[in-house]
Amino acid sequence: MPRAFTNDFSWSKSRHEKLQECSRAYYLYYYRSWGGWGAGAPSDVRELYLLKKLGNRFTWAGSMVHDSLRDALLDWRAGREVVPEKVVDRALSTMRDDFRFSRGKSYRTQKGRKAFSGLVEHEYNEPLPDEAWKQNAETVRTALDWFFQSRWPALARGLKPTQWLEVDAGAEFSSFSLDGVKVFAIPDFAYVDADGAPVVVDWKTGKMREGYDEQVLGYALYVSMRYRLPLEKVRASLVYLNDGVEHQVQVDENAVAGFKERFAQSVARMRGLLADPATNTPKDESAFPQSDNAAVCARCVFRRPCGREAAVRAA
Numbered sequence: 001m002p003r004a005f006t007n008d009f010s011w012s013k014s015r016h017e018k019l020q021e022c023s024r025a026y027y028l029y030y031y032r033s034w035g036g037w038g039a040g041a042p043s044d045v046r047e048l049y050l051l052k053k054l055g056n057r058f059t060w061a062g063s064m065v066h067d068s069l070r071d072a073l074l075d076w077r078a079g080r081e082v083v084p085e086k087v088v089d090r091a092l093s094t095m096r097d098d099f100r101f102s103r104g105k106s107y108r109t110q111k112g113r114k115a116f117s118g119l120v121e122h123e124y125n126e127p128l129p130d131e132a133w134k135q136n137a138e139t140v141r142t143a144l145d146w147f148f149q150s151r152w153p154a155l156a157r158g159l160k161p162t163q164w165l166e167v168d169a170g171a172e173f174s175s176f177s178l179d180g181v182k183v184f185a186i187p188d189f190a191y192v193d194a195d196g197a198p199v200v201v202d203w204k205t206g207k208m209r210e211g212y213d214e215q216v217l218g219y220a221l222y223v224s225m226r227y228r229l230p231l232e233k234v235r236a237s238l239v240y241l242n243d244g245v246e247h248q249v250q251v252d253e254n255a256v257a258g259f260k261e262r263f264a265q266s267v268a269r270m271r272g273l274l275a276d277p278a279t280n281t282p283k284d285e286s287a288f289p290q291s292d293n294a295a296v297c298a299r300c301v302f303r304r305p306c307g308r309e310a311a312v313r314a315a
């Protein structure tokens with residue numbers, strides 16, 4: 001018998017960050033919009049689900065770069081040739097199509113490509129100069145150009161089949177259990193280096209920021225558990241493609257103990273918002289207050305159903 005599709009409790013770094021930013025947005029994203037993909041769902045739930053799926057221009061650029069690098073790595077893994085100019089052209093051409101799809105709000109009436117569901121800037125008619133959109137495409141081009149002239153292509157092409165662990169394998173595959181909680185941790189690239197050390201890599205298109213180290217520590221734990229490799233041997237790397245900088249994250253006992261402690265606190269806070277932890281049923285919406293931070297609302301996909309659209313526009 002097929003398993004029923006239920007909203008099971010799980011943890012990820014992005015879920016943690018959503019709750020830190022605004023508990024109302026967390027509630028709308030992880031609970032109230034649940035089931036909104038179904039044609040028979042109530043219209044407000046369907047609307048929340050549609051809004052939840054929107055990206056913004058920065059996440060869009062990031063995912064274009066990630067998808068392009070994933071495809072290039074998978075091609076090298078399969079022994080296929082990769083032509084960098086073609087990869088860049090394909091990414092920019094896809095972005096042009098995406099842009100037209102989003103600007104016309106076609107995501108309200110049609111399905112787009114799987115990895116793109118429209119942009120919040122278009123949904124809320126944000127007045128953005130053309131220059132901002134051009135800059136966004138330039139971010140993608142710069143990141144890909146740097147990658148193809150970096151050490152990574154030669155490294156990937158030189159890996160033996162047994163050295164590849166995974167390439168952006170997706171949420172269905174990349175998860176592990178920590179203290180009984182399902183944790184999603186999807187490294188962009190994981191392999192075993194020539195010295196036998198597992199390496200996890202995360203590509204970044206933005207600037208360095210707090211929280212990224214924590215994210216790759218989660219990947220290190222995941223790789224160590226899934227492939228039964230000693231945690232103390234795992235190396236974790238953050239690669240800032242637009243700045244051309246690589247940052248090694250220390251994976252040691254202290255760092256992992258700190259991660260586990262913060263994870264336990266985060267899970268306890270999330271569970272404290274549940275009326276019934278056994279079924280992952282949330283408390284009433286009133287238990288999830290709105291944020292006081294206008295800057296967070298200005299980026300939020302839920303500003304309309306939350307009643308903050310006019311305030312954001314006025315600001």
Ligand code: SF4
Pocket residue numbers: 022023024025289290291296297298300301302303304306308
């Ligand atoms: S508009 Fe502001 S208060 Fe409302 S959900 Fe979004 S971030 Fe939270």
